[in-house]
Amino acid sequence: MENRQLGASGLRVSRMGLGTMSWGTGTDAEEAASQLVAFVDAGGTLVDTADVYGDGEAERILGSLLGDLVPRTDIVLATKAVARSGDGPFSGGASRGALLNALDGSLRRLGTGHIDLWQLHAWDSSVPLEETLSAVEYAVTSGKVRYAGVANYSGWQLATAATLPSGVRLVxxxxxxxxxxxxxxxxxxxxxxxxxxxxxxxxxxxxxxxTGKYRTGTPADSRGASPAYAGYVEQHRTERAARIVQAVVTAADGLGTSPLAVALAWVRDRPGVVAPLVGARDTGQLTGSLIAEEITLPPAIRSALDDVSSIETGYPERWPH
Incomplete structure (x- = not known):
């Protein structure tokens, strides 16, 4: 698997990441181990989790697999904090106390001395950004965190966090x-x-x-059929989505590959993208995603997919005209 630089940093990661959101819920420890081995054997390095996935179980499972099954030094270990896990004063949010408490918990569950990429899971409007970034800076200078990032920030939030004076650079x-x-x-x-x-x-x-699996209904073994994830999937089951899925299926047929591989290759090679994060229910699904490594979309197909999925932009994104 190819590697890419993560932003303007010296950290290199595989251009596909392994997501673990379902670990500890829909994916048990045995299946998680199989996924991790398959991913690393394919050359993958970036493994992403979060303190709230499976109420911490995802981190515990991942931590149990590092060392004996996969060397810790073979993995770029990424996790997140901020999401709320309870009602206590330090059980969520982006305050200094909550963040450092979450970091200690992640380190304990993962069984490691440091996190390679620690990410703020969401913007917290109730906490001054200066306080949040001071906690991130402390985490880095203490050696508990190597690099820092964010997640789900809007454009202005990202730009503000990137330019606010602090001793840490977001990557x-x-x-x-x-x-x-x-x-x-x-x-x-x-x-x-x-x-x-x-x-x-x-x-x-x-x-x-x-992937095209919802074109004719909802497979019984899919996330769309799960009470926990049905609403999550339903947001993208629209008429517009159906047109895009059909275009992806047509492209896959023409290339002799799967819709999954086409969709993944498209986003992987978009400007600014470093590594899509793929979460799989089982190793078979993950193997299907890894096939995308063998594919580079021809310009004509990429252009057709761009057109069918285009979004409306105008003022102020396009200014001046």
Whole structure:
């Protein structure tokens, strides 16, 4: 698997990342181990988790696999904080106390002395950004964190965090980005590129819709059939999405590959993107995603997919005319 520089930093990561949102819920420890081995064997290095995935179980599972199954030094370990896990004063949010408490918890569950990429999971309007960034700076200078990033920040939020005086440089932003969700192209992507911040797309397969499996119904074993994820998937089951999925299927047929591989290759090679994060229910699904490594979309197909999935922009994104 090819590697790419993460933003304007010296950190290199595989151009596909392994997501672990379902670990500890829909994916058990045995299956997680199989996924991790398959990913690393394919040359993958970036593994992304969060303190709230599975109420911390995702981090615990991942931590149990590092060392014996996969060397810790073979992994670029990424996790997140800010999302609320309880009602206590330090159980969520971006205050200094909550962040450093979350960091200690992540280190404990992961069984490691440091996090390679620590990400603020969301913007917290109730906390001064200076306080939030001071906690991130402390985490870096203490050696507990190597690099810092954010997730789900709007364009102005990202630009503000990138330019506010602090002793830490943001190297990444994690955002939903796919053929079905191109909203970050309006403000977030230009801000990220301007400030040397790499983009890590989550849900690069349109929450599974771009695989084409929902074209004729809802498979019983899919996330769309799960009470926990049905609403999550339903957001992308629209008439517009159906047209885009059909274009992806047509492109896949012409290239002799899968819709999944086409959709993943499209987002992987968008300007500013470093590594899409792929979360798989099982190793078979992950293997299907890894096939995308063998594909580079021809310009004509890329252009056709750009057109069918285009979003409306105008003022102020396009100014002056």
């Amino acid at each position: 990444s932003t994690q955002m939903e980005y796919s053929l079905l969700q191109r909203g970050i192209e309006r403000e977030v992507l230009p801000a990220a590129q301007h400030h040397g911040i790499g983009v890590l797309p989550w849900a690069p397969l349109g929450r599974g819709v771009l």
